Amino acid sequence: MAKPIRKPVRKNDQKHRSLVNEPLPLGRKNYAILGAGILVIVAGYLAMLEGSVEGFLPLVLSPILLVTGYCVVIPIGIMYRKSSSKEPAVPEPVNQA
Secondary structure, three states: OOOOOOOOOOHHHHHHHHHHOOOOOOOHHHHHHHHHHHHHHHHHHHHHOOOOOOOHHHHHHHHHHHHHHHHHHHHHHHHOOOOOOOOOOOOOOOOOO
């Protein structure tokens, strides 16, 4: 009777298995900030829908809202990370005696 052939476990397979069990990289606060960014962007597009061509909303307010949403709020939502209190804010000086 023939022996079953086992495939050797590769290092890449072990990395993949460890990545599957890791938590999501974004937390609840990140998603809240991203949601606020999407609301700002939607408000910018709604401001553009005003009927007049030369009004305050479509010419001034909507570009400000869209740039703020796309260039400020969404990147903050992606890059925000909760600071841990384990690390000291200011490193203590080392005494050389």
